[in-house]
Amino acid sequence: MSYLEIDHVTKFFPATEGGGEVCVFRDVSFKIEQGEFVTMVGHSGCGKSTLLNIIAGLERPSAGGVVLEGREIRRPGMDRMVVFQNFSLMPWMTVFDNVRLAVRAAHPDWHRSAVNQFVQRYVDMVGLGGAERKRPAALSGGMRQRVGLARAFSTEPKVLLLDEPFAQIDALTRGVIQDELVRMWTASRSTVFMVTHDVDEAIVLSDRIALMTSGPDARLAELVDVKLKRPRSRAELLDEPDYQRLRTRILRFLVDRAPRPAAGEERRAAGEGHPGAGGGPGFETPPARDPARPRVPLASVTSQA
Amino acid sequence: MQRDRLRVIGFSALLGLAFLFLWQALTSVQPAGRGVPGPLAVGATAVQMLAHPFYNNGPNDKGIGLQLAASLGRLGVGWVVASVVAIMGGVALGLSPTLYRAVNPYVQVLKPISPLAWMPLFLYTIKDSSQSAILVIFMSSLWPTLANTAFGVATIKRDYLNVAAILQLSWWRRLVTVILPAAAPAIVAGLRISIGSAWVAIVAAEMLIGGTGIGYFVWNEWNNLALTSVIFAILAIGLIGVLLDAVLGRLSRRLAYTE
Numbered sequence: 164m165s166y167l168e169i170d171h172v173t174k175f176f177p178a179t180e181g182g183g184e185v186c187v188f189r190d191v192s193f194k195i196e197q198g199e200f201v202t203m204v205g206h207s208g209c210g211k212s213t214l215l216n217i218i219a220g221l222e223r224p225s226a227g228g229v230v231l232e233g234r235e236i237r238r239p240g241m242d243r244m245v246v247f248q249n250f251s252l253m254p255w256m257t258v259f260d261n262v263r264l265a266v267r268a269a270h271p272d273w274h275r276s277a278v279n280q281f282v283q284r285y286v287d288m289v290g291l292g293g294a295e296r297k298r299p300a301a302l303s304g305g306m307r308q309r310v311g312l313a314r315a316f317s318t319e320p321k322v323l324l325l326d327e328p329f330a331q332i333d334a335l336t337r338g339v340i341q342d343e344l345v346r347m348w349t350a351s352r353s354t355v356f357m358v359t360h361d362v363d364e365a366i367v368l369s370d371r372i373a374l375m376t377s378g379p380d381a382r383l384a385e386l387v388d389v390k391l392k393r394p395r396s397r398a399e400l401l402d403e404p405d406y407q408r409l410r411t412r413i414l415r416f417l418v419d420r421a422p423r424p425a426a427g428e429e430r431r432a433a434g435e436g437h438p439g440a441g442g443g444p445g446f447e448t449p450p451a452r453d454p455a456r457p458r459v460p461l462a463s464v465t466s467q468a
Numbered sequence: 469m470q471r472d473r474l475r476v477i478g479f480s481a482l483l484g485l486a487f488l489f490l491w492q493a494l495t496s497v498q499p500a501g502r503g504v505p506g507p508l509a510v511g512a513t514a515v516q517m518l519a520h521p522f523y524n525n526g527p528n529d530k531g532i533g534l535q536l537a538a539s540l541g542r543l544g545v546g547w548v549v550a551s552v553v554a555i556m557g558g559v560a561l562g563l564s565p566t567l568y569r570a571v572n573p574y575v576q577v578l579k580p581i582s583p584l585a586w587m588p589l590f591l592y593t594i595k596d597s598s599q600s601a602i603l604v605i606f607m608s609s610l611w612p613t614l615a616n617t618a619f620g621v622a623t624i625k626r627d628y629l630n631v632a633a634i635l636q637l638s639w640w641r642r643l644v645t646v647i648l649p650a651a652a653p654a655i656v657a658g659l660r661i662s663i664g665s666a667w668v669a670i671v672a673a674e675m676l677i678g679g680t681g682i683g684y685f686v687w688n689e690w691n692n693l694a695l696t697s698v699i700f701a702i703l704a705i706g707l708i709g710v711l712l713d714a715v716l717g718r719l720s721r722r723l724a725y726t727e
Binding site: 219220221238239240241243244245247249251253254255256264265268269298299300318 | 627631634635637641645646649650723725726727
């Protein structure tokens with residue numbers, strides 16, 4: 164049995180107009196081993212953040228489920244920590260208090276001094292020693308996300324969920340914080356599920372990359388192994404042919420799928436075949452379809468759950 | 469910046485002096501002993517009253533300090549109790565859209581009612597004039613805080629609540645570490661409006677109930693035709709109002725946060 168298992172997860176959202184429901188993604192299944200770093204890459208709207216929220220327990224799947232260590236995830240828990248794209252720090256609290264809130268939640272029985280010591284350790288670990296008394300508003304994006312990482316790691320979660328954690332950080336700082344993330348992940352050996360649309364980021368950080376087709380009605384297209392040896396340095400990777408090949412492959416996937424309907428849809432149609440396939444024009448052969456348009460009007464895709 | 473400030477202060481002082489001068493000039497052409505007293509007469513009364521603010525010569529003759537203290541005491545009790553009730557109610561309404569929508573029509577009807585309109589009902593039911601005045605203060609400070617708290621809580625960013633959910637904070641810790649601080653700016657804005665309207669209401673309430681308080685004092689001095697005292701009391705009411713607002717303004721600056 165796998166450590167973290169995403170099992171046929173499907174999510175519908177209410178349609179923005181005309182009632183009914185829209186399928187965000189369908190039948191997403193994959194497994195994550197303990198200590199593994201898996202990243203999901205896909206275009207905006209493929210529901211990758213929604214899937215992350217489902218794993219976090221903040222949202223419920225419309226069908227299917229997520230199982231962590233043999234137990235189904237139904238609500239948020241201290242075993243899964245989220246690092247948010249917009250940092251989600253409490254703006255009225257200092258850096259120290261933001262981390263302290265998490266440590267106290269993780270260790271309600273600890274004495275105040277033990278909590279403070281632990282908080283200080285993580286604040287120092289992300290290089291924010293000296294900025295403990297500052298409020299998030301006084302920090303740059305990069306420093307805020309460091310607080311976010313410190314807050315998440317300080318609870319020593321089993322699974323770390325990163326929701327486009329570097330999207331709002333300037334490119335130069337991004338690399339530095341990614342390295343810090345890898346260092347902390349290596350030290351903690353926690354399992355990581357990250358969501359991003361930055362291909363380089365995904366390759367540098369991950370053991371495996373899950374590629375999603377475009378939404379709505381997105382599918383998990385494939386899982387790509389990243390066999391580059393660790394520790395990975397950005398400078399060396401640039402000269403690595405494997406890195407370039409992988410990068411090209413993923414980018415091509417994303418570019419190819421971008422304007423088209425869900426690729427999973429086509430693949431499934433090809434796999435199952437319709438009655439006419441291979442045997443001359445069948446009775447039910449559908450009319451030629453504009454590939455740029457979904458087969459079914461979106462508004463009519465309703466929930467079967 | 470500094471020069472700008474000086475200019476404002478200078479202009480402000482000039483306006484005040486001009487007003488006092490005009491006031492004095494207009495009142496000094498009236499026949500002696502009749503008409504509205506001028507600023508000099510009011511000033512003389514003020515000096516006299518402030519020299520002994522806390523004397524007590526029986527129910528109809530108390531120093532202005534005692535009267536103000538009585539009013540502030542009522543205001544304090546009524547406003548604090550109303551604020552606690554309003555914040556608790558507001559949090560509940562803010563957290564539950566269903567409850568909010570169910571209660572909202574009643575709040576909308578109750579809100580425009582002058583707090584003084586309740587007075588006969590209070591007097592009839594609790595048969596105590598001083599407590600009735602406190603209840604009037606309660607009614608006048610309830611709605612702004614309730615509405616603001618509900619709004620502040622309802623508009624808390626989803627992210628903060630998500631963090632609270634992930635950290636599995638107990639409802640109490642969620643309330644004191646996330647919900648109240650997040651809604652604090654809105655709540656304090658409500659408290660500030662409340663204390664202002666409560667201070668407005670107390671004068672009228674005390675005119676009705678009599679006994680003690682600055683409102684009663686104003687009415688009593690009017691009955692004595694001591695208009696200098698009335699005018700000085702009016703000024704005192706205004707100054708206390710400014711002071712109350714300043715205290716809450718300070719609190720609001722302390723609790724403000726930028727995202």
